[in-house]
Amino acid sequence: MASIVQWKIGGEAGFGIMTAGAIFSKACSRGGLHVFGYSEYPSLIRGGHNSFQAAVSEEKVGCQVTPVNVLVALNRETVDLHKGELSREAAVIFDPDKTSVDKMPGFKLVPVPFARIATETAGLELMSNNVALGASVAVLDYDIGLLLDVIRDQFKGKGEDVIRKNTESANAGYEYVKKNFPGKFKYKIQRAKSPAKILMTGNEAIGAGAIAAGCKFYSGYPMTPTSGLLHFMASQERKYGLIVKHAEDEISAINMAIGAAHTGARSMTATSGGGFCLMVEGLGLAGMTETPLVIAMGQRAGPSTGLPTWTEQSDLKFVLNASHGEFPRIVLAPGDVEELFYSTVKAFNLAEKYQTPVIIMYDKHIAESHCTVDSIESVEIEEGLKVGENTPGYKRYQFTKTGVSPRAFPGQKGNFFIANSDEHDEKGHSTESAELRKAMVEKRMRKLEHAEIDSCRLHGPKKAPITLIGWGSTKGAIKQAMERLASKGVKANFLQMTCISPFPEKMVSAILKGKRPKLIVENNYSGQLAFVICEHTGIQVSHKLLKFDGRPFYPEEIELEAKKVARK
Amino acid sequence: MKNLDTGIFPTWCPGCGDFAIFSSIKNAIGMMDYPAESYFFTYGIGCHGHMCNFLDVYGFETLHGRPLPVAEGAKLANRDLNVIAVSGDGDSYGEGISHFMHIMRRNIDLTLIVHNNRVYGLTTGQVTPTSQKGFRSKSTPDGTIEQPMNPISTAILGGATFVARGFAGDPAHLSSLIVEGVKHKGFALIDVFQPCVTFNHINTYQWYREKVYKLEGNNTSDRMEALRISMEQDKLPIGIFFREEAKTYEEQVATQVSLSSEPVKTDIKDLIESFR
Numbered sequence: 001m002a003s004i005v006q007w008k009i010g011g012e013a014g015f016g017i018m019t020a021g022a023i024f025s026k027a028c029s030r031g032g033l034h035v036f037g038y039s040e041y042p043s044l045i046r047g048g049h050n051s052f053q054a055a056v057s058e059e060k061v062g063c064q065v066t067p068v069n070v071l072v073a074l075n076r077e078t079v080d081l082h083k084g085e086l087s088r089e090a091a092v093i094f095d096p097d098k099t100s101v102d103k104m105p106g107f108k109l110v111p112v113p114f115a116r117i118a119t120e121t122a123g124l125e126l127m128s129n130n131v132a133l134g135a136s137v138a139v140l141d142y143d144i145g146l147l148l149d150v151i152r153d154q155f156k157g158k159g160e161d162v163i164r165k166n167t168e169s170a171n172a173g174y175e176y177v178k179k180n181f182p183g184k185f186k187y188k189i190q191r192a193k194s195p196a197k198i199l200m201t202g203n204e205a206i207g208a209g210a211i212a213a214g215c216k217f218y219s220g221y222p223m224t225p226t227s228g229l230l231h232f233m234a235s236q237e238r239k240y241g242l243i244v245k246h247a248e249d250e251i252s253a254i255n256m257a258i259g260a261a262h263t264g265a266r267s268m269t270a271t272s273g274g275g276f277c278l279m280v281e282g283l284g285l286a287g288m289t290e291t292p293l294v295i296a297m298g299q300r301a302g303p304s305t306g307l308p309t310w311t312e313q314s315d316l317k318f319v320l321n322a323s324h325g326e327f328p329r330i331v332l333a334p335g336d337v338e339e340l341f342y343s344t345v346k347a348f349n350l351a352e353k354y355q356t357p358v359i360i361m362y363d364k365h366i367a368e369s370h371c372t373v374d375s376i377e378s379v380e381i382e383e384g385l386k387v388g389e390n391t392p393g394y395k396r397y398q399f400t401k402t403g404v405s406p407r408a409f410p411g412q413k414g415n416f417f418i419a420n421s422d423e424h425d426e427k428g429h430s431t432e433s434a435e436l437r438k439a440m441v442e443k444r445m446r447k448l449e450h451a452e453i454d455s456c457r458l459h460g461p462k463k464a465p466i467t468l469i470g471w472g473s474t475k476g477a478i479k480q481a482m483e484r485l486a487s488k489g490v491k492a493n494f495l496q497m498t499c500i501s502p503f504p505e506k507m508v509s510a511i512l513k514g515k516r517p518k519l520i521v522e523n524n525y526s527g528q529l530a531f532v533i534c535e536h537t538g539i540q541v542s543h544k545l546l547k548f549d550g551r552p553f554y555p556e557e558i559e560l561e562a563k564k565v566a567r568k
Numbered sequence: 569m570k571n572l573d574t575g576i577f578p579t580w581c582p583g584c585g586d587f588a589i590f591s592s593i594k595n596a597i598g599m600m601d602y603p604a605e606s607y608f609f610t611y612g613i614g615c616h617g618h619m620c621n622f623l624d625v626y627g628f629e630t631l632h633g634r635p636l637p638v639a640e641g642a643k644l645a646n647r648d649l650n651v652i653a654v655s656g657d658g659d660s661y662g663e664g665i666s667h668f669m670h671i672m673r674r675n676i677d678l679t680l681i682v683h684n685n686r687v688y689g690l691t692t693g694q695v696t697p698t699s700q701k702g703f704r705s706k707s708t709p710d711g712t713i714e715q716p717m718n719p720i721s722t723a724i725l726g727g728a729t730f731v732a733r734g735f736a737g738d739p740a741h742l743s744s745l746i747v748e749g750v751k752h753k754g755f756a757l758i759d760v761f762q763p764c765v766t767f768n769h770i771n772t773y774q775w776y777r778e779k780v781y782k783l784e785g786n787n788t789s790d791r792m793e794a795l796r797i798s799m800e801q802d803k804l805p806i807g808i809f810f811r812e813e814a815k816t817y818e819e820q821v822a823t824q825v826s827l828s829s830e831p832v833k834t835d836i837k838d839l840i841e842s843f844r
Contacts, residue, residue, distance in 0.1 A: 029844070030844070196844040197844065198840060198843045198844055199843055199844075200843050204843070208836060208839055208840065208843075211834055211836055211839065212834055212836045213832075213834075214830075214831070214832030214833060214834050216645070216827035216828075216830055217641065217644065217645050217827055219641065236839070237821075237822045237823065238822040238823070239839075240834060240836075240839075241823045241825060241827075241830060242823060242827075243644050243645070243821055243822075243823050243827060245641075245644065247637070247670075248666050248667065248669075248670040249666060251634070251637070251666075252637040252640075252666070252667055252670070253637075255630065255631075255634045255637035255638050255641065256637045256638070256640050256641030256644070257641060258638055258641060259610070259628070259637065259638035259639060259640060259641025259642035259643075259644075259645070260641035260642060260644060260645035260827065260828075261641075261645075262628060262638070262641075262642055263608075263642050263645040263646040263649070263827075263828040264645075264646070264828035264829070265645040265646070265827035265828045265830075266832060267641070267645070281631055281634075282631070282634075285630065285631050285634075289628070376840045381832050381833050383832065409646075409828065410605070410608040410626035410642065410646065410649055411605055411606065411608075411626070411646060411648060411649055411828075412605060413603075413605050414605070416604075416605070416624055416625060416626055417626070418620050418621070418626075418627045418628065418629060419627070419628040419629070420620060420628075420629045421613070421629050421630060421631055422629060428627075429574065429576060429620075429621045430618070430620070430621050430629075
C-alpha cells in the first residue's frame with residue numbers, strides 16, 4: 001500500500017488558502033510525486049472557513065485521505081476544526097502572535113510567527129502564506145528549491161519585486177523552522193526519481209481536452225463548480241483561436257453553442273445542476289436538430305441552490321431523463337482528472353459522429369480538486385460525415401441505415417436545408433405526417449443502437465467475493481479502499497461505469513451476475529446508479545453506501561462498509 | 569438570384585401580415601448582391617416561424633424565444649454569414665426578452681425582424697407584451713391590466729445601433745428597411761406592425777393605415793430625438809428612428825477568423841507542459 005503524507009492548510013476565506021494549496025501541490029508534483037489536492041470552502045468571498053489538503057505519495061493517489069500529518073493553521077478555528085483529523089506526532093504549524101494554541105499532547109507544535117517574518121522580509125503581512133509554505137517544506141524536510149521555483153512561476157509577469165518578496169518570505173519561513181526546530185519531525189516527503197508530473201484540476205482537464213479535440217466555441221454562465229472551466233477556456237481564447245462567450249444566462253449559453261455547432265465549429269457549454277435546469281429545452285433542441293453538442297455537467301449538492309460549493313452525484317437520473325420527448329443522448333462519467341481529459345476528447349468525437357448531445361458528468365469533487373497525471377498522449381480526432389458543396393439532391397435528414405445523415409453547413413453552395421425544432425422531413429421542413437414522424441423518431445433513435453462506446457471497466461481481480469460499484473469521482477476513494485482491503489486480505493473488485501447512456505446492458509449483466517454481495521458507492525441519497533442498473537439489467541444491487549452531506553467519500557468509509565458487507 | 573421559394577404553400581390565414589413580411593424579405597434579398605448561401609435565417613416559434621418552410625435559404629427554426637442566441641452563436645462562429653433572426657412579439661419581447669436586451673449591448677452584426685401582431689396567433693389569441701392596455705383576449709377576458717412595452721423606445725435606450733419600424737401594409741417600404749438593416753454593420757432591429765386578421769380585431773390594417781406615417785428628415789443620429797419620436801402615440805411613425813456606426817462585438821473579440829473553417833486538430837503540447 002502506498003505511503004501517503006498529507007498536508008493541510010486552513011484559515012479564513014480571503015487568506016489565500018487555495019493559492020497556497022495549489023502552490024504546495026505543484027511543488028510536490030514538480031518533484032515527481034503524485035498529489036491529490038482537495039479544497040473545502042463555503043459560498044462566501046470573505047470570512048468563513050477554507051481549507052486545502054494535499055495527499056502526497058510516490059504512487060498514484062486519487063483522493064483525500066485521513067489522517068492529516070502536517071496542519072498549517074492560519075487561525076485558531078483551523079486547529080479546533082481539524083485536530084480530530086491529525087495523526088499521532090502530526091505537526092501543527094501556527095503563528096503564536098496571532099493564534100493561541102493550547103498544549104496538544106502527542107502532536108508537534110511548531111510556532112512560526114508568519115506575520116512578523118512576512119513583515120520583516122517583505123514588508124507585507126500579506127506574505128504570511130508564503131512563510132507558512134516555506135515552514136511546511138522545512139517540517140516535511142522537502143526541497144525548498146522546488147517551492148521557490150513554483151512561486152517564481154506563479155508570479156511571473158508581475159515584476160521582479162513581487163517575485164522577490166514572495167520567494168524571500170517563503171525562504172524565511174523555511175530557514176526559521178530549520179533553525180529553531182532542527183530534525184524534529186516524523187513525516188517527510190522526498191523528491192521522486194521520476195520527472196515532474198502534470199498537475200491539473202478536473203475543470204482544467206476538461207478544458208485541455210476540449211481544446212485538443214478542436215473545440216472552437218465555448219459559451220457558459222458562471223456557476224460553481226464549473227466556473228473554473230469558463231475561466232480556463234477564457235484564458236486560452238487568444239492562444240488557441242477560440243471564442244469564449246459568457247452569455248446572459250444558461251438558456252442563451254446552450255442556444256449559442258447550438259448555433260455555433262450548426263455552422264460546423266466544435267462547440268461546448270458547461271454548467272451545474274441549477275443551470276442545467278435552464279438548459280434542458282436546449283438539450284432537446286440539439287437532439288431534435290441532430291446538432292453535435294458537448295455539455296459538461298459539474299454536479300453539486302441540490303436541489304435548488306443547495307450547497308453551492310460542496311459535492312454530490314444526485315443529478316444522474318435528471319440528466320438521463322432531462323427534456324420532454326425521446327432522443328438519443330450520450331452520458332459519460334469519467335472518474336478522475338486523466339479520464340476527464342480523454343472523455344472530453346471522446347465526447348467531441350462522439351457528438352460529431354452521432355450528431356447528438358453528449359453530456360460529461362462530473363462533480364465538485366473532481367472539478368476543483370488538483371490531481372497528478374504522468375503524461376497526456378496525443379489524441380485521435382474523428383470527424384463526422386459531411387458533404388461538399390452542391391451535393392445533388394442533398395437531404396440533411398436523409399433516412400439511412402445507421403440513422404446518421406451527412407451534415408452540410410450554412411454558407412456552402414447549393415445544400416440548402418432547415419434545422420427544425422418541429423418534427424420534419426428529410427429536407428428539414430415541418431411535417432405532421434404519421435409515417436414521417438415515426439420514421440424520423442426511429443432514424444434518430446437508431447443512431448446509438450449500435451454505438452460502440454467504452455462504457456465500463458472492471459478493476460481488480462475478475463472474480464472476487466465482493467464487487468464495489470461506482471461512477472464518476474468516487475473512483476479515487478474506491479480504488480484506495482480496494483488497496484486497503486487487499487492489504488488486510490479482503491479481495492474485492494470494482495465495476496466503474498464510465499458511460500451510462502447508452503447503457504452497456506450485456507457487459508454489466510455479465511459482470512454482476514451471481515449471488516456475491518455488491519456494494520454501490522454513490523454521493524446521493526437514493527442510489528441513482530443502482531436504480532439505473534436495475535432498470536437495464538434487472539439486477540438489484542444488494543448494498544448501498546450513500547453519502548449526501550456534501551462531502552466526498554474517504555477510502556476508510558468504503559473499506560469499513562465493504563468489510564461489513566463481506567462478513568455478512 | 570435563385571428561386572427563394574421552397575414550393576411549400578404558406579399556411580398563414582388569408583390576409584395575414586406575414587405574407588407581406590415574407591415577400592418583403594424575398595424582395596430585400598433580391599435587392600442585395602449577396603449570394604443566397606450567405607444568408608442564415610433563424611426563426612422562433614409562432615406564426616412567423618412557419619416561414620422556415622417557405623423560404624429556401626439556410627435556416628434554423630429554434631425554440632420559442634431563442635432565435636437570437638442561436639443566431640448569435642452562428643454569427644460568432646461564421647462571421648461570413650448574413651444572419652437574420654425572424655421572430656414575433658411573444659417570441660422576442662416575451663419569452664426571449666433577455667436575449668433582446670443583451671444583443672443590443674453586444675452589437676453583434678445581425679438583423680432581427682419582429683412580426684409584431686400584438687397577439688399570440690399560433691396559440692389562438694392571447695395577450696402579448698405589446699397588446700394595448702385593456703386588450704381582451706382568451707387569457708385576459710376582462711382586458712389586460714398591463715401597459716404595453718414599446719420595443720422601439722426599448723431598443724433606442726438599450727443601445728441598439730439600428731432601430732426601425734415597418735408596416736406589413738407597405739411591403740415596398742419594409743423591403744427597403746430590411747435592406748438597410750442587413751447592410752447595417754451591427755445589430756439591427758426591424759419591428760413590423762403586422763395585422764393579425766384572425767385574433768386581433770383592434771389593430772387592423774384599417775387602424776394602422778389611419779395611424780402610421782413615414783419618417784422623413786428626422787435626425788437618425790440623435791438618440792434623444794429618436795426616443796422622443798418613438799414615444800408618439802396618436803400617430804405611429806414607421807421608418808428608421810436611429811442608426812449609428814459602432815464597432816461590432818465580433819470585431820472586438822480576440823479571435824478574428826471564422827471558427828467553422830478552422831482545422832480541428834490542435835496541438836496542445838505547450839498547454840500540457842504548462843501544467844508540469
